[in-house]
Amino acid sequence: MNPVVLSLILFGMWACHAASEGAPMPHSTLEPIRSLGLFLFRSEAVLRAVFWLAVLAHVYEGFLGLRFAWKVRPGAIGFAMFWLVQTLLVGYPSLRLIKEQRRVQAKAARA
Numbered sequence: 001m002n003p004v005v006l007s008l009i010l011f012g013m014w015a016c017h018a019a020s021e022g023a024p025m026p027h028s029t030l031e032p033i034r035s036l037g038l039f040l041f042r043s044e045a046v047l048r049a050v051f052w053l054a055v056l057a058h059v060y061e062g063f064l065g066l067r068f069a070w071k072v073r074p075g076a077i078g079f080a081m082f083w084l085v086q087t088l089l090v091g092y093p094s095l096r097l098i099k100e101q102r103r104v105q106a107k108a109a110r111a
Contacts, residue, residue, distance in 0.1 A: 009090050013054060020048035061095045062088035068098045072105055 015030070019037040022044050041047045065087030069080040087094040 016051045058091045061091050065098050068102050
């Protein structure tokens with residue numbers, strides 16, 4: 001996983017949460033992020049809903065990652081938990097990687 005992508009995703013989730021809280025951003029240079037969020041979503045309530053929907057999406061993707069990892073390596077708890085945590089944090093990019101592993105494994109099994 002590219003550390004830049006990981007950093008951007010985690011920063012984006014944090015920024016969405018911070019911008020939806022109604023309080024000033026923790027640092028004045030981050031205020032444009034709040035302004036952008038409010039411009040795109042029109043209100044703090046909608047921005048807050050977007051944040052919680054993103055959290056729910058990450059949880060769902062995390063459990064899908066767990067399921068796919070379990071199919072790639074049945075019985076490997078550590079492997080499955082790694083993919084659960086990584087996909088909870090990163091979301092789709094991580095899910096795409098484990099799905100690719102699953103596809104390659106299925107293709108090898110057919111050959």
